[in-house]
Amino acid sequence: MQVNENETFVPTIVAFCCNWCSYAGADLSGTNRLQYPSNIKIIRVPCSCRVNPMFILRAFQRGADGVILCGCHPGDCHYTTGNYYARRRMTLLFSMLDYLGIERGRTRVEWVSAAEGQKFAETMKSFAAEIAALGPNRRLEDLRCRK
Amino acid sequence: MQEMMKNRAKALLADGTVSRVIGWRRGEFSYDVTPAVFETAEELERDFVFDAFCGANVSKYLIRESAKDGGRILAFLKPCDAFSFNQLLAEHRVRRENVYLIGIPCAGKADIDRIKKAGIDGVLGIAEDGEDFVVSTVYGEERVKQADVLAERCLACKSKRHPVYDELLGEEGEDLPDDVRFAGVAKLETMTAEERFDFWRSELSKCIRCNACRNVCPACTCENCVFDNPDSGISQKTAADPFEENMYHIIRAFHVAGRCTDCGECSRVCPEHIPLHLLNRKFIKDIDELYGTYRAGEDDGTKNPLTSYTEGDAEASVVRERGRA
Numbered sequence: 001m002q003v004n005e006n007e008t009f010v011p012t013i014v015a016f017c018c019n020w021c022s023y024a025g026a027d028l029s030g031t032n033r034l035q036y037p038s039n040i041k042i043i044r045v046p047c048s049c050r051v052n053p054m055f056i057l058r059a060f061q062r063g064a065d066g067v068i069l070c071g072c073h074p075g076d077c078h079y080t081t082g083n084y085y086a087r088r089r090m091t092l093l094f095s096m097l098d099y100l101g102i103e104r105g106r107t108r109v110e111w112v113s114a115a116e117g118q119k120f121a122e123t124m125k126s127f128a129a130e131i132a133a134l135g136p137n138r139r140l141e142d143l144r145c146r147k
Numbered sequence: 148m149q150e151m152m153k154n155r156a157k158a159l160l161a162d163g164t165v166s167r168v169i170g171w172r173r174g175e176f177s178y179d180v181t182p183a184v185f186e187t188a189e190e191l192e193r194d195f196v197f198d199a200f201c202g203a204n205v206s207k208y209l210i211r212e213s214a215k216d217g218g219r220i221l222a223f224l225k226p227c228d229a230f231s232f233n234q235l236l237a238e239h240r241v242r243r244e245n246v247y248l249i250g251i252p253c254a255g256k257a258d259i260d261r262i263k264k265a266g267i268d269g270v271l272g273i274a275e276d277g278e279d280f281v282v283s284t285v286y287g288e289e290r291v292k293q294a295d296v297l298a299e300r301c302l303a304c305k306s307k308r309h310p311v312y313d314e315l316l317g318e319e320g321e322d323l324p325d326d327v328r329f330a331g332v333a334k335l336e337t338m339t340a341e342e343r344f345d346f347w348r349s350e351l352s353k354c355i356r357c358n359a360c361r362n363v364c365p366a367c368t369c370e371n372c373v374f375d376n377p378d379s380g381i382s383q384k385t386a387a388d389p390f391e392e393n394m395y396h397i398i399r400a401f402h403v404a405g406r407c408t409d410c411g412e413c414s415r416v417c418p419e420h421i422p423l424h425l426l427n428r429k430f431i432k433d434i435d436e437l438y439g440t441y442r443a444g445e446d447d448g449t450k451n452p453l454t455s456y457t458e459g460d461a462e463a464s465v466v467r468e469r470g471r472a
Contacts, residue, residue: 054398057393057394061390084457085453091461091463092401092433095466096429097397103340104466105467109464139344143390
């Protein structure tokens with residue numbers, strides 16, 4: 001979370017992108033000169049399935065206001081089945097976060113292929129707008145990590 | 148029941164079927180019962196107890212015990228212990244050939260805190276009598292309705308049936324309906340996010356990170372736990388702020404999701420009385436609703452929902468859509 005001079009809230013967003021589809025999709029949106037918000041911090045992972053629930057919680061701890069996981073479309077996983085497992089895990093994790101009263105909008109899973117630079121930019125814009133509307137992450141933050 | 152179990156254990160020790168017995172031993176107080184291993188008939192005679200305070204799940208001890216050489220071990224399993232054992236068996240954590248299982252019926256275990264809350268002090272012993280417990284105390288006998296002092300996990304019991312055993316003492320029971328079991332989770336789900344947040348804040352902030360819930364859990368059987376890793380940043384220390392409390396409990400419940408048999412040991416051992424089973428049950432309920440009914444420890448050929456998938460699984464956005472409905 002950071003607040004600029006005009007006191008408008010600029011969220012910090014972490015995007016876990018799979019190496020084979022979504023990271024390439026982000027690359028494509030860049031080479032196509034498509035803009036997406038600069039407060040999105042991309043972390044490259046070998047597969048969406050690599051993302052441990054702890055990664056997501058740790059991102060919130062270190063000051064993220066929203067976390068999005070992007071991977072290959074179901075059926076297109078480079079490792080054949082990784083994203084299917086990731087989908088089940090993330091569904092359960094998000095449901096648990098909701099159960100603990102954390103805002104539903106702060107987490108999201110999107111499937112973005114290497115050819116979908118446009119979709120990547122659109123997804124990030126809409127996610128950033130949603131997090132900005134939700135405001136700073138207060139319910140899942142570590143006070144010691146606040147800047 | 149206690150005498151039947153003792154006699155059976157002695158007979159099996161005598162004929163050499165087993166070399167030791169795992170059961171329950173009285174502690175300093177009658178309600179302070181701990182699992183224990185007995186090697187001789189004399190020890191059994193002196194220390195073995197089985198009553199409504201014997202709530203501890205002994206299946207986790209069988210990991211270590213079944214790995215030892217020197218004969219089989221006899222274990223008495225209540226239905227919920229048998230589910231836990233069966234799950235460990237499916238995960239290849241116990242050596243079945245080294246264990247001799249006797250299934251014992253369970254009518255629910257008493258919660259000493261609820262007994263004390265009901266105004267009964269100086270407890271010396273407990274006996275079942277129909278719908279009641281007869282509690283002997285230093286002041287004489289007291290009679291309470293079982294329903295008033297049963298542990299919460301027993302009021303929401305999932306099954307009286309043993310999914311695995313070598314022999315049974317007493318009658319085999321049946322599965323019980325799930326709606327009672329999920330009532331607590333369903334009630335929380337109907338609250339608003341703010342109310343849920345406040346509820347869990349007030350519960351989890353009591354956590355002293357004693358790790359008892361992890362240590363007792365029959366599904367938590369990793370040799371090296373993520374919470375013991377000094378690099379995890381959350382190893383063996385008091386949760387410093389709300390984030391760590393949430394993080395520890397989310398991860399703890401997540402790591403046993405799909406393997407938790409809902410035995411309720413986590414809530415039983417919590418010194419702060421945090422209703423931890425409500426987290427585990429949430430995962431069980433979600434799995435049932437999203438991926439089809441699955442019972443860990445059932446061993447009926449259904450695959451663990453977190454190590455399997457179908458192409459038509461719900462997307463993660465189902466969580467948000469459910470909230471809008």
